[in-house]
Amino acid sequence: MTKTVFVTGASGYIASHIVEQLLTTTTHTVRGSVRNLKDAAKTAHLTSLPHAAERLQLVEADLTTDGAFNQAFQGCDAVIHTASPYVLNVKDPQRDLVDPAEQGTLNVLRAVVSSGTVRTVVITSSMVAMTDEPVPGHAFTEADWNTKSNLKRNAYSYSKVRAEKAAWEFVELPENKDKFRLVFIHPFAVIGPSHTKTVNVSVEIIQEIVTGKMPGIVDLNFGYVDVRDVARAHIRAVEVETAQGRYVCAAEAWHLEKVIEVLKREFPGYCYPSFRLPNALVCVASYFEGQGRGSFLRSHIGKGGYEFDNAKIKKDLGMEFMSVETSVMDTLKDLRKWGNVPEEK
Numbered sequence: 001m002t003k004t005v006f007v008t009g010a011s012g013y014i015a016s017h018i019v020e021q022l023l024t025t026t027t028h029t030v031r032g033s034v035r036n037l038k039d040a041a042k043t044a045h046l047t048s049l050p051h052a053a054e055r056l057q058l059v060e061a062d063l064t065t066d067g068a069f070n071q072a073f074q075g076c077d078a079v080i081h082t083a084s085p086y087v088l089n090v091k092d093p094q095r096d097l098v099d100p101a102e103q104g105t106l107n108v109l110r111a112v113v114s115s116g117t118v119r120t121v122v123i124t125s126s127m128v129a130m131t132d133e134p135v136p137g138h139a140f141t142e143a144d145w146n147t148k149s150n151l152k153r154n155a156y157s158y159s160k161v162r163a164e165k166a167a168w169e170f171v172e173l174p175e176n177k178d179k180f181r182l183v184f185i186h187p188f189a190v191i192g193p194s195h196t197k198t199v200n201v202s203v204e205i206i207q208e209i210v211t212g213k214m215p216g217i218v219d220l221n222f223g224y225v226d227v228r229d230v231a232r233a234h235i236r237a238v239e240v241e242t243a244q245g246r247y248v249c250a251a252e253a254w255h256l257e258k259v260i261e262v263l264k265r266e267f268p269g270y271c272y273p274s275f276r277l278p279n280a281l282v283c284v285a286s287y288f289e290g291q292g293r294g295s296f297l298r299s300h301i302g303k304g305g306y307e308f309d310n311a312k313i314k315k316d317l318g319m320e321f322m323s324v325e326t327s328v329m330d331t332l333k334d335l336r337k338w339g340n341v342p343e344e345k
Contacts, residue, residue, distance in 0.1 A: 005238060006076045006118075007032040008069070008108060009083025010058065011042055014124060014187075016195040017231035018080055023051040026235065031076065033061040033069070033083070045195040063104035069111035078120040078238045081108045084163065090292060093155035101159040102166050109170050113179055120181045122237045124230075127188045127223065127250065127308070128157035129164050133299040134221065139307040142186075142246040154295050181244060183237040187230045188223030188250035188308070192327050193334035206331050209260055210270040210341050216277035217257050218297075221305040223250035226327040229319065236317040247313040251321035253306040262328050269344025 005022055009015050010032025022030045034043055037060045046052060061068040063083050073079060084104060090096035105123065112118045130144040132154040149158035164184055171182050189202040199207055202224075208214045230249055237243045257276075264272050279302040286297040313319045335341045 002027045002029070003077035003238070004029045004031065004075060006030075006069075006073055006079045008061075008063065008079070008081045010034055010046060011196075012082055013194055013196075013198070013200045014190060014227055014230050014234075015080075015082040016045060017227050018082065018234050019046055019056065020049050020195070021228075021231050021235055023049050023055055026239075029055050029057075031057045031059060031072065033059055033063075033072065035062065036060065063107065064100055066107060067111070069108055070114050073111045073115035073118055076115060076118050078122070079108065079112055079118050080122045080124075080234050080238065081105065082124040082234075084124070084159070090155070093151045093158070093292075097155050097159040098151070098162055101163040105163045105167050106170060109167060109176075113176055118180055120183070120238055120241075122183045122185060122234050123164070123167060124234070125164050125184045125186045125246075126157075126160045127186050127248065128154065129160040129184075129186060130248070132157040134303045134306045136304040137307075139309045140248065141309045142248060142312055148299075152291070152295070154299060155292060181241070183243050184246045185230065185233050185237060185249050186246060187225050187233075188253075188306075189225070190227050190230055191224055191331045192227035193330055194227075194338070197338045197340065199335070199340055203331055203335070205256075206259070206263070206328065207335055207341055209256075209263060209272065210267070210332065210335075212271055214273050216273045216275050217260060218277055218282055219256075219279050219302050220300055221253060221255040222300070223253045223306050223308055224324045224327060225250045226322040226330075229321050233313060233317060233319055236319065240317055243316050247317065248308050248310045249313055249319075250308055250310055251327075252324045253308070254324055255305065259328055262325050263332060266329050267332060267344055 005028045007015050007018055010019050011034050019030055019032055022028050059072045061072055084101045112121055129146055130140050132146050132149045146157055146161050170176055191202050233249050260272055282301050283298055286294040
């Protein structure tokens with residue numbers, strides 16, 4: 001059945017792929033919010049997509065403004081909420097991360113109830129809402145919650161926890177119960193091609209590897225997922241009416257050394273880091289990286305590899321993930337396309 005699907009933060013890294021796939025692989029009508037409709041350069045990658053002229057409508061909305069989406073959601077069948085700050089180093093974690101994530105999510109959900117037509121809400125979260133560090137021998141599932149993050153330790157992770165808990169509390173209120181179906185998608189480190197020149201935090205790791213900003217191999221091991229798969233998961237969560245609750249969205253866990261090995265093999269013309277940096281040295285250096293990035297390094301360095309169970313998303317949504325190797329190679333090709341890394345020597 002053809003639906004009208006609203007995508008918040010439509011110009012973002014993940015959201016742009018969601019909009020593209022909605023337009024090219026479904027017959028759904030798409031509405032999307034952006035911060036400034038007058039800045040055509042920031043929306044050109046959306047308005048130039050196939051079928052955008054017939055089936056895409058962009059509206060201007062500020063996530064933190066009460067009632068900003070009330071009119072925009074009228075007549076929509078589903079909302080995919082992707083808009084939320086994704087940065088590690090900020091001046092004020094409460095103001096810059098937690099408040100926009102939590103209050104923005106509640107603003108969206110209030111508008112959903114007000115609309116009277118929206119029956120499905122899919123929200124982009126992150127694996128960091130389940131944990132902010134690996135636990136050797138434990139495979140993370142949808143039952144896990146991150147209980148360690150706070151405003152001083154991995155504040156971005158904390159913002160994701162707060163936003164999700166606020167959402168689940170909202171749907172349990174008597175006046176909201178059974179008004180709509182709520183799904184959370186929890187991607188790990190998202191890589192893959194971008195619709196714009198902007199480099200997201202996870203892709204920045206690959207950029208640093210090939211541009212010499214990473215002086216040595218850091219002892220980091222975490223999960224990866226391709227942005228195109230993340231977009232596909234959101235759309236399937238809309239279309240599969242039995243989908244409910246939380247979903248781990250990740251392909252495989254790789255050590256940074258394995259990422260470098262693939263890049264060296266496929267793109268030999270760069271100068272790659274070749275020796276492992278001592279964990280103690282990285283921990284000391286982390287205190288000069290800014291609070292957010294430094295906290296992330298200290299909670300991950302030398303902690304072993306991540307394990308996770310993605311069986312639920314495969315079973316419920318029929319997801320099969322692209323190989324991390326393909327995603328890594330496509331990421332570097334895209335970075336070169338945008339001029340974010342130089343060509344090989």
